[in-house]
Amino acid sequence: MIRFFGHILTSLGSKVLIALSGLALAGFVVFHMLGNLQIFQGPDALNSYAAFLREMPMALWTARLTLIAVVAAHIGLSVRLAVHNRRARPVGYVTRHYRKASLASRTMALTGSLLVLFIVFHLLHLTAGVVDPSVHNRLDVRGHRDVFGNVVHAFQNPVLVLIYLIGQAVLGLHLSHALSSTLQTLGMEHPMLERLFRGAGPLIAALVVVGNTAIVLAIAFGLVHA
Numbered sequence: 001m002i003r004f005f006g007h008i009l010t011s012l013g014s015k016v017l018i019a020l021s022g023l024a025l026a027g028f029v030v031f032h033m034l035g036n037l038q039i040f041q042g043p044d045a046l047n048s049y050a051a052f053l054r055e056m057p058m059a060l061w062t063a064r065l066t067l068i069a070v071v072a073a074h075i076g077l078s079v080r081l082a083v084h085n086r087r088a089r090p091v092g093y094v095t096r097h098y099r100k101a102s103l104a105s106r107t108m109a110l111t112g113s114l115l116v117l118f119i120v121f122h123l124l125h126l127t128a129g130v131v132d133p134s135v136h137n138r139l140d141v142r143g144h145r146d147v148f149g150n151v152v153h154a155f156q157n158p159v160l161v162l163i164y165l166i167g168q169a170v171l172g173l174h175l176s177h178a179l180s181s182t183l184q185t186l187g188m189e190h191p192m193l194e195r196l197f198r199g200a201g202p203l204i205a206a207l208v209v210v211g212n213t214a215i216v217l218a219i220a221f222g223l224v225h226a
């Protein structure tokens with residue numbers, strides 16, 4: 001047992017846990033985007049979906065608590081690894097050569113921190129209704145929470161559109177490098193698999209960003225309205 005936890009605390013063990021927790025979070029983000037795309041089917045589809053999720057409080061809270069634990073582990077281990085790596089190289093490089101590293105890989109700490117800020121804002125906005133309480137508790141004609149109306153109302157505001165578009169750009173950068181490097185960390189090093197997975201990260205990130213951005217822009221340009 002002690003050896004097991006000792007291994008987790010090594011940098012390789014931490015990297016594997018960061019990779020696995022990151023994969024779980026990426027799974028959530030894809031699932032969440034697919035659920036939100038129901039906005040294109042109209043208020044009934046999105047509001048019934050949101051009501052369906054809330055009809056199972058035990059499952060919902062288990063999923064929420066698991067998500068919080070996974071996010072905490074992912075952030076905690078990433079910060080710990082970054083501090084460990086910095087201590088192992090106390091003297092900074094004189095010049096930084098970034099020729100091989102992509103923009104996404106060089107900015108993981110920055111995009112990760114901005115993503116946390118975006119998620120906190122997003123939860124205060126659409127889950128807690130703190131940002132705009134005037135619409136948060138409205139019900140639709142069937143008596144369901146009007147999640148569709150809340151989202152439409154949100155993206156008729158250019159400031160919120162800008163915040164969410166910046167959030168998507170940050171998410172795309174973080175996710176594209178994270179997914180590619182996760183698969184490498186997990187030891188999928190066969191040349192063909194490696195090429196496949198190096199492309200899969202940016203592809204999945206692009207699909208999530210395009211899906212989420214489509215929602216924001218379709219509302220902003222009046223293609224989806226209440």
Ligand code: HEM
Pocket residue numbers: 029032036050064119122123126127147151164171212213215216
């Ligand atoms: C345009 C993009 C997005 C839209 C339209 C959107 C929409 C929503 C809505 C409507 C809710 C509240 C659901 C409810 O109260 O029933 C919600 C909750 C949430 N969203 Fe998003 N979201 C977007 C992007 C994201 C992203 C990029 C992330 C994470 C990186 C995220 C993470 C969450 C989380 C963790 C919750 C809380 C879930 C819960 O209540 O259990 N969302 N989102």
